[in-house]
Amino acid sequence: MTKYQMIADAIQQFIEEKQLKTNDQLPIMTDLMAHFDVSKSTIIKAFEVLEIKGIIYQRRGSGSFVRAPKRPYYINLAHQSGTGKDLQNFSLSQRVIGVTMIQATKEIAENLLLDEGDSVFRVKRVTSIQGLKAVYETSYYNASAVPYLDEDIAQQSIFAYIKSEYQLEHAFSDSYFVLEESSELIAELLELNTGDLVMKYEEIFYSNDGVAFDYSISYYHPKAVRFYSGGVPKS
Amino acid sequence: MTKYQMIADAIQQFIEEKQLKTNDQLPIMTDLMAHFDVSKSTIIKAFEVLEIKGIIYQRRGSGSFVRAPKRPYYINLAHQSGTGKDLQNFSLSQRVIGVTMIQATKEIAENLLLDEGDSVFRVKRVTSIQGLKAVYETSYYNASAVPYLDEDIAQQSIFAYIKSEYQLEHAFSDSYFVLEESSELIAELLELNTGDLVMKYEEIFYSNDGVAFDYSISYYHPKAVRFYSGGVPKS
């Protein structure tokens, strides 16, 4: 853990403990430098972390201030870490439908930057939130990056498995979403009528060496769609 | 324009001109320091900009590399600048339905951090994308921050007006979205059937002094929903 991360955490805790409200001013940088016995750049880095998290904002010439709290129960699009983790605040259960090795279709190949026909693992899962069937997800794992997968692993965290077994860590990702009419299969799995609108959410996960190792297509039940995006201060 | 911004732009242009592809390596920092005649921190800052934009990724010990191109025609949730600007790549037309001063309801007051009954300007707009009615937006402007608005101004860019007239600049914002069944009014305006699902997209815009000056509720036609989110490297 870096100094600036520890200081960011300390300041965040300070805000909570002192129960600071929207637009309350934080201590100025020179005071924080003295208090934590670090240089100015380290405080700046710590503030940057909090700014990106949407917790504070800064004004040259005036000071640093607390931002308004966010609505609860919304999934933050900035914390991408696999579908599962985003939803951990809820009481959810996951059912793995199957893990199979298949040949990449054109669509899969394009998104994983592979050639058509290359081997990929397909993992299908249904996730329920508080009893309601909420997400139907199909993931494709590049078999040359992830040599092995089975149902037992998929039942746990695939990302954790990949990391410990193959030192393959999720470094960044692209996400796309559109609204789409549900097919017969999706309607059945999400307990909807064929043709009802669902949110199609596609994610491509890249490891730290730039390999697209996971292409995931999730269909969300309309009632499960509650997203938040923000804390993005600069253009 | 800061040095690091100019360098970031220069590197981005370099990537385009040299037609660098996914995972191609960029020059190392020492070379860039010499080339631009700046210190290391300035190069780091420039790279940080490009990393947040989702254009490059970095690996300690190896180098900096180009990221895969994104799908076109998707609205990037990271570039929040009012509904209008996000869509400027498309051939769109906007119709202002009305500008009225009203008293804040409980919902408006909560989102703009006001008291119920405080004055706000309500602006209603319908935006069409390539002929299709795409977005129905209702915005509420805090009248104590934005003392005057009318239809002529709403026809142009309200944000530009506010900035030039009141030195009130959009500094950061919160966005929320859910799927909702359309009311009779919304269905009519978006040429749908009552009860059809639409995306409800709420945005709260804050100025640089932390005032929530605009609360906006947009209903998107299902076919107009095409969003992208990504380029978010760190947790």
Added chain:
DNA sequence: CAGTGGTCTAGACCACGGC
């Protein structure tokens, strides 16, 4: 004009990757 955050420097030292 005093007080705030923001940029930039030159350089030490650290952490990780890969040969």
Added chain:
DNA sequence: CCGTGGTCTAGACCACTGG
């Protein structure tokens, strides 16, 4: 072991806010 990016420092100077 060397080459890469990442953290951190001490300090100069700049840009904006607000009385």
